[in-house]
Amino acid sequence: MIRLTDIDKQYGVGANSISAVDGVTLEIADGEIFGIIGYSGAGKSTLIRLLNGLEKPTSGRVEIGELEISAIKGKDLREARQKVSMIFQHFNLLWSRTVKDNIAFPLEIAGVRKAQRERKVAELIELVGLSGREHAYPSELSGGQKQRVGIARALANDPEVLLCDEATSALDPETTDSILELLTGINERLGLTIVLITHEMHVIRKICHRVAVMEAGKVVELGNVLDVFQAPQAPITKRFVSQVTESAEAKQAIEHIKEELPTGTLVKLVFVGDRTEQPVLASLIRKFNVDVNIVQGNISHTRGGAYGTLILQLVGGAALIDEAIQYLHEQDVQTEVIGND
Numbered sequence: 624m625i626r627l628t629d630i631d632k633q634y635g636v637g638a639n640s641i642s643a644v645d646g647v648t649l650e651i652a653d654g655e656i657f658g659i660i661g662y663s664g665a666g667k668s669t670l671i672r673l674l675n676g677l678e679k680p681t682s683g684r685v686e687i688g689e690l691e692i693s694a695i696k697g698k699d700l701r702e703a704r705q706k707v708s709m710i711f712q713h714f715n716l717l718w719s720r721t722v723k724d725n726i727a728f729p730l731e732i733a734g735v736r737k738a739q740r741e742r743k744v745a746e747l748i749e750l751v752g753l754s755g756r757e758h759a760y761p762s763e764l765s766g767g768q769k770q771r772v773g774i775a776r777a778l779a780n781d782p783e784v785l786l787c788d789e790a791t792s793a794l795d796p797e798t799t800d801s802i803l804e805l806l807t808g809i810n811e812r813l814g815l816t817i818v819l820i821t822h823e824m825h826v827i828r829k830i831c832h833r834v835a836v837m838e839a840g841k842v843v844e845l846g847n848v849l850d851v852f853q854a855p856q857a858p859i860t861k862r863f864v865s866q867v868t869e870s871a872e873a874k875q876a877i878e879h880i881k882e883e884l885p886t887g888t889l890v891k892l893v894f895v896g897d898r899t900e901q902p903v904l905a906s907l908i909r910k911f912n913v914d915v916n917i918v919q920g921n922i923s924h925t926r927g928g929a930y931g932t933l934i935l936q937l938v939g940g941a942a943l944i945d946e947a948i949q950y951l952h953e954q955d956v957q958t959e960v961i962g963n964d
């Protein structure tokens with residue numbers, strides 16, 4: 624269990640001081656993949672650096688299991704850091720060392736003997752899917768392969784917690800997905816706790832169990848990923864969720880239908896879990912004498928279940944449309960009118 628209690632982190636003093644983390648209390652369970660999302664300057668990096676003792680809180684407590692990370696230093700902190708390792712946006716590899724020797728590096732520092740080191744490195748190379756590339760130098764690898772080396776190196780000392788600092792932000796979407804799949808597999812196979820920071824909701828959707836949304840040093844929303852997608856509360860969370868659910872394509876489709884068919888009511892339906900599999904739309908059409916145009920739809924899969932949005936244009940008498948919307952509510956489908964004629 625990771626526990627942050629009443630954390631404040633200020634940089635500078637007096638009038639020029641900045642509150643990078645402001646009153647944060649949260650717990651992260653063992654084996655969980657926990658995401659922290661926020662825009663630049665929200666305090667994410669500071670928060671994650673507090674977890675491995677690279678920063679000390681101005682006040683408050685950081686605990687990982689039995690260890691109070693915020694209270695230890697020197698040799699004790701160095702030892703604790705073997706249990707809390709980290710991967711980075713720009714990989715931070717040693718350019719003069721091969722893949723194999725990069726991965727062996729933390730084992731050398733920990734004083735692991737050569738034969739054991741080689742066994743462990745071979746195991747890790749296999750785990751991250753880099754077999755055949757052991758003798759390559761970082762400059763000969765793609766971004767995704769470099770991050771695989773970063774992950775293998777971070778796992779060398781069998782950590783309990785892996786911190787990921789914007790680990791996929793420098794990668795293209797396909798490579799991002801392959802690295803996220805690798806992290807999910809490692810979480811499942813090794814039971815490792817993963818804490819990641821990102822500004823991309825796609826990353827949260829794809830692999831996290833829970834998410835904390837940060838703004839101006841504070842956690843403004845915290846919850847299971849599916850719940851946050853279904854009913855985001857804070858305005859900033861709504862903006863992040865719309866990154867995934869309201870693509871530029873969806874916005875274009877809405878504008879297009881408004882021009883083509885200026886009458887009717889535009890409604891956005893949100894389906895969660897089992898509801899994504901029910902024939903709600905078919906029964907709506909059977910029951911009510913309204914025309915239904917499908918404007919746009921998509922289903923996103925989170926680790927907690929599926930989440931779907933569907934934008935419809937309903938054309939017909941106002942009273943009938945009201946009844947149709949009421950019917951959707953009764954079917955447990957979240958319904959929001961987003962445009963009227």
Ligand SMILES: Nc1ncnc2c1ncn2[C@@H]1O[C@H](COP(=O)(O)OP(=O)(O)OP(=O)(O)O)[C@@H](O)[C@H]1O
Nearest residue numbers: 634641642643661662663664665666667668669670
């Ligand atoms: N070492 C430092 N000295 C002074 N101010 C700092 C320091 N590190 C961070 N800050 C300030 O603290 C605030 C939070 O920064 P932080 O880097 O934690 O945010 P972030 O959400 O990770 O953003 P980014 O993704 O841009 O790094 C910012 O206002 C930043 O300028």
